[in-house]
Amino acid sequence: MTKASAEPAKRIAAIDLGTNSFHAVLVDIYPDGSFRTVNKLKEMVSLAEKGLEDKLSREAMNRGLEALRRIKFLCDSYEVENILAFATSAIREAENGGDFIQEVSEEVGIKVRAISGQMEAEMIGFAVRHGIALGEEMVLMIDIGGGSVEFIIGNNKEFIYYNSLKLGVARMAAAFVASDPIKESEIEELQKHFREELTEVIKLAKKHKVKTIIGSSGTMENIGAMVASKNEITANRSLNELEFSAKDFKNLYEDFIQLDKKHRLKVKALEEKRVDIINPGMVLLKFLVDEFKIKKIRISEEALREGMILNFIETEKDQLNLDLVANFKDPRRRSIFELLRKCDWLEAHSTHVANFALQLFDEFKAELKLKEGDRELLEYASLMHDIGYYISYRKHHKHALYLIKNSDLLGFKEDEVDLMANVARYHRKSAPTKKHIPYKELSKKLRKRVKKLSALLRVADGLDRSHYQNVQKLEIENNKESIRLLITTHSAPELEIWGCLRKRDLLQKVTGKELKVFQVVEKS
Numbered sequence: 001m002t003k004a005s006a007e008p009a010k011r012i013a014a015i016d017l018g019t020n021s022f023h024a025v026l027v028d029i030y031p032d033g034s035f036r037t038v039n040k041l042k043e044m045v046s047l048a049e050k051g052l053e054d055k056l057s058r059e060a061m062n063r064g065l066e067a068l069r070r071i072k073f074l075c076d077s078y079e080v081e082n083i084l085a086f087a088t089s090a091i092r093e094a095e096n097g098g099d100f101i102q103e104v105s106e107e108v109g110i111k112v113r114a115i116s117g118q119m120e121a122e123m124i125g126f127a128v129r130h131g132i133a134l135g136e137e138m139v140l141m142i143d144i145g146g147g148s149v150e151f152i153i154g155n156n157k158e159f160i161y162y163n164s165l166k167l168g169v170a171r172m173a174a175a176f177v178a179s180d181p182i183k184e185s186e187i188e189e190l191q192k193h194f195r196e197e198l199t200e201v202i203k204l205a206k207k208h209k210v211k212t213i214i215g216s217s218g219t220m221e222n223i224g225a226m227v228a229s230k231n232e233i234t235a236n237r238s239l240n241e242l243e244f245s246a247k248d249f250k251n252l253y254e255d256f257i258q259l260d261k262k263h264r265l266k267v268k269a270l271e272e273k274r275v276d277i278i279n280p281g282m283v284l285l286k287f288l289v290d291e292f293k294i295k296k297i298r299i300s301e302e303a304l305r306e307g308m309i310l311n312f313i314e315t316e317k318d319q320l321n322l323d324l325v326a327n328f329k330d331p332r333r334r335s336i337f338e339l340l341r342k343c344d345w346l347e348a349h350s351t352h353v354a355n356f357a358l359q360l361f362d363e364f365k366a367e368l369k370l371k372e373g374d375r376e377l378l379e380y381a382s383l384m385h386d387i388g389y390y391i392s393y394r395k396h397h398k399h400a401l402y403l404i405k406n407s408d409l410l411g412f413k414e415d416e417v418d419l420m421a422n423v424a425r426y427h428r429k430s431a432p433t434k435k436h437i438p439y440k441e442l443s444k445k446l447r448k449r450v451k452k453l454s455a456l457l458r459v460a461d462g463l464d465r466s467h468y469q470n471v472q473k474l475e476i477e478n479n480k481e482s483i484r485l486l487i488t489t490h491s492a493p494e495l496e497i498w499g500c501l502r503k504r505d506l507l508q509k510v511t512g513k514e515l516k517v518f519q520v521v522e523k524s
Contacts, residue, residue: 012082013075014308019090019146024071025305033322034338043067047090048170056094068108087114089147117164123307125152131302133411138208144219146170172280181260190283211295216303219281224299225269240301246294332411343390349467354382356460363476368452381423401425426454431506458503465499483515493519
């Protein structure tokens with residue numbers, strides 16, 4: 001179904017020309033300043049195949065040109081209007097990096113910009129903040145590349161440090177690792193080098209009591225995937241917002257660091273292309289975890305490419321006539337409203353239902369043993385409960401489940417997305433049942449939460465059965481035996497009473513009480 005309000009304003013591509021690989025992402029930018037990925041392409045180029053030297057080899061340059069030709073073909077196929085291409089460490093530092101950039105321009109037709117390490121770090125910081133829910137706590141963001149590592153210290157309001165240092169895994173592997181498996185003496189040399197190079201980072205991170213690391217890009221994503229696999233942490237759809245403890249990482253590290261190449265290749269979730277260069281990244285992360293007594297590690301799937309897109313949107317917003325109203329600083333709320341807008345949501349009805357759902361939550365929170373975090377997820381599920389209309393009215397509750405689960409909502413853990421999707425799905429028709437596969441696949445704990453929250457949403461939705469916000473005021477009388485809902489309405493309340501009573505069964509079941517609805521007649 002096509003909606004005029006959901007038409008993109010522009011289609012662009014962002015290409016990150018890294019040391020190990022060239023990454024391209026094609027996105028549609030929407031009038032509210034949000035963007036949606038259309039396609040991705042990753043090409044391994046290994047510019048530092050023989051270590052990072054002063055010059056790029058002719059073979060490496062040819063691999064780079066071939067990769068960019070394929071990326072350009074993809075961009076042309078998708079009728080991309082602007083191509084942003086940023087060169088990082090290996091190209092930036094090479095004697096003949098300028099020659100390579102010139103060849104790309106003349107032979108491929110892509111204009112490449114070599115950005116400074118500091119600019120690269122700042123853009124990565126903006127991307128992480130866009131995709132991960134940060135608070136006031138200062139965190140250390142790291143992006144471990146082949147040639148360099150970007151370090152950013154900041155929170156949801158500011159960055160107090162951002163820089164790029166020549167500590168990338170390909171560079172470190174070439175300089176310090178000659179044995180397989182890596183020797184203890186080589187690990188010690190790496191640690192010594194990290195301590196010397198990271199003086200300022202160490203000083204600031206300790207001063208601001210950093211206890212959380214957020215990692216972005218390939219090496220950190222791959223470490224996260226290995227930890228998730230080893231500890232059976234859910235990461236089926238996305239690594240974004242994957243969280244694990246320092247202890248979980250150390251358990252992986254102790255076993256992994258002793259392996260030779262043959263045995264590393266057998267490690268579940270390790271990408272084959274990283275098997276020769278992953279160890280310096282493992283040693284760096286272990287060094288940081290120990291140095292700062294890190295408690296937890298989180299993963300961001302947004303990195304330099306997304307930072308490039310955000311920078312483009314900010315720079316071009318006036319020219320593109322973008323309305324950035326939905327760009328809430330909190331990525332969770334922002335991504336919910338971006339999805340709502342794209343699905344041409346029923347704003348008045350959904351907001352009205354959400355308000356009732358939250359009022360019911362506050363009343364039954366203690367009784368149903370709900371957590372404060374459930375309140376936010378119930379609000380979002382309520383706002384999204386009817387987005388399935390975007391596909392069709394028929395089975396719109398099931399369409400809502402699909403859209404929520406597959407929309408790459410930022411800032412949420414996978415369990416949180418599953419909870420919101422299932423609560424929205426059960427706002428109508430049958431109550432939660434293990435006959436339904438998406439519900440059955442949830443953990444027992446999650447199924448209990450879905451049942452309680454969807455019980456509240458069903459009643460809230462029934463109170464606006466007409467979709468005309470007839471109920472002006474809701475009062476709740478909750479005692480040991482029964483629940484009485486007192487409603488004040490604009491006009492005749494029969495449809496709302498009928499809608500509410502029709503959906504009361506689940507709330508009655510989870511509370512063990514009978515629910516009744518009464519109209520309050522206001523005296524003139």
